[in-house]
Amino acid sequence: MSFPVAGRPSNEVIADLAAKRITDVRWEDGRTFGMVYDGGPEVREVAERAASMYLHENALNTFAFPSLREIQSEVVGWTASLLNGPDGTAGFLTSGGTESILCAVKAARERAKAERGVTAPEIVLAESAHAAFHKAAHLFGLTVRKASVRPDWTADVQAMAELVNENTALVVGSAPQYPQGVMDDIEGIAALAQSVDANCHVDACMGGYFVPFAERLGRPVAPWDFRVPGVTSMSADIHKLGYAPKGVSVVLHRSKELRKYQTFVFDDWLGGFYASPNLQGTRSGLPMAAAWAVIQHLGMEGYVELTRSVLDNADRMRDGIAEIDGLRVLGDGRFHLVAMAADPASEVALDVFALGDALQVDGWYHDRQKPPDSLHSTVSNSNTGVIDDYLADLRSAVAEVGVARSTDRSTSYSTID
Numbered sequence: 001m002s003f004p005v006a007g008r009p010s011n012e013v014i015a016d017l018a019a020k021r022i023t024d025v026r027w028e029d030g031r032t033f034g035m036v037y038d039g040g041p042e043v044r045e046v047a048e049r050a051a052s053m054y055l056h057e058n059a060l061n062t063f064a065f066p067s068l069r070e071i072q073s074e075v076v077g078w079t080a081s082l083l084n085g086p087d088g089t090a091g092f093l094t095s096g097g098t099e100s101i102l103c104a105v106k107a108a109r110e111r112a113k114a115e116r117g118v119t120a121p122e123i124v125l126a127e128s129a130h131a132a133f134h135k136a137a138h139l140f141g142l143t144v145r146k147a148s149v150r151p152d153w154t155a156d157v158q159a160m161a162e163l164v165n166e167n168t169a170l171v172v173g174s175a176p177q178y179p180q181g182v183m184d185d186i187e188g189i190a191a192l193a194q195s196v197d198a199n200c201h202v203d204a205c206m207g208g209y210f211v212p213f214a215e216r217l218g219r220p221v222a223p224w225d226f227r228v229p230g231v232t233s234m235s236a237d238i239h240k241l242g243y244a245p246k247g248v249s250v251v252l253h254r255s256k257e258l259r260k261y262q263t264f265v266f267d268d269w270l271g272g273f274y275a276s277p278n279l280q281g282t283r284s285g286l287p288m289a290a291a292w293a294v295i296q297h298l299g300m301e302g303y304v305e306l307t308r309s310v311l312d313n314a315d316r317m318r319d320g321i322a323e324i325d326g327l328r329v330l331g332d333g334r335f336h337l338v339a340m341a342a343d344p345a346s347e348v349a350l351d352v353f354a355l356g357d358a359l360q361v362d363g364w365y366h367d368r369q370k371p372p373d374s375l376h377s378t379v380s381n382s383n384t385g386v387i388d389d390y391l392a393d394l395r396s397a398v399a400e401v402g403v404a405r406s407t408d409r410s411t412s413y414s415t416i417d
């Protein structure tokens with residue numbers, strides 16, 4: 001592929017881009033689960049207007065763009081109050097859940113080294129914890145100690161207790177975990193971290209902008225956020241159920257002292273004193289401003305109303321799936337994540353990957369995961385109004401698939417070449 005020589009008029013260029021998108025999933029139809037979180041036309045509009053204002057701004061230098069400094073501190077402060085952070089809770093905006101988790105792992109490693117002299121740091125987590133913790137361990141030289149989950153898919157806290165030792169820098173809980181959408185026992189997990197003075201990170205990338213609103217709607221949940229003593233850091237993605245466009249998440253620490261282990265400062269460069277809060281250098285102001293605008297536009301009341309529809313969507317999906325012979329929902333998730341698998345108690349030996357292929361023909365897009373083979377749905381307001389159609393198509397797809405098997409057993413969801 002050779003570099004384009006002559007430039008072309010913008011209309012032509014944009015028309016070519018539009019043509020490229022023909023085979024992309026059509027998330028506007030509501031048939032895609034996860035990936036795009038649609039708060040509705042008004043939310044999209046306010047996000048787009050804020051985005052076009054901040055498309056060119058650079059958040060690397062908040063002395064040049066003091067508005068971005070304010071935007072960051074307000075969004076972080078609002079998120080801290082949502083997650084019941086005590087006075088002094090401090091954090092930063094990042095580009096996404098992965099970066100928030102990388103920052104939290106780095107902070108835990110630095111703290112363990114500085115305060116306890118740990119030179120071979122370890123992370124204790126359950127097999128349900130997000131892959132980003134393994135990525136962080138790989139990048140930052142920590143060893144992962146991985147425990148199994150219990151039959152209900154929650155982290156096995158007793159199994160984790162056996163892995164905690166004097167090298168433990170971080171103990172991880174998820175609220176909720178991604179694969180089956182269940183909440184870990186955060187009180188138990190935080191107590192493990194406290195027993196060795198390690199950090200405890202609650203990964204609320206999925207739940208941070210959902211569970212607080214579900215609680216306000218009366219959905220019961222055991223303490224899971226900064227209300228639990230011993231929780232030292234949390235992550236919450238605004239670009240998921242916060243309905244902001246991609247590229248924005250929050251990482252929070254219980255205090256500024258804990259947050260200081262996250263930042264990087266370097267004073268021995270010809271370019272001058274270099275300080276950075278997270279992993280990026282040059283950094284777009286767009287996602288930060290769009291998140292600010294979406295939160296202001298929706299407010300607590302707007303989020304609670306969106307959450308009401310999402311819970312209704314997810315509950316109806318769970319009930320509908322449970323009624324279909326051959327299928328079952330994994331775990332007792334009460335929020336917006338739904339994983340379905342073949343029901344071993346049924347005579348119908350269904351291959352859910354073949355089911356996923358059949359649903360895709362009707363335009364429904366799920367992520368695939370294993371073990372066990374399952375179809376995963378992150379339900380959101382994008383899916384409001386389509387659940388009856390979905391369940392009807394699901395019932396006919398199950399009948400159509402019968403005992404057929406899909407030859408494609410892969411579960412990967414991104415390309416690396």
Ligand SMILES: *Cc1c(COP(=O)(O)O)cnc(C)c1O
Pocket residue numbers: 096097098099101130132174176177178203204205206237249
């Ligand atoms: C999405 C997610 C992450 C990773 O976030 P990205 O924004 O995809 O980088 C981490 N943990 C959980 C529970 C998630 O759902």
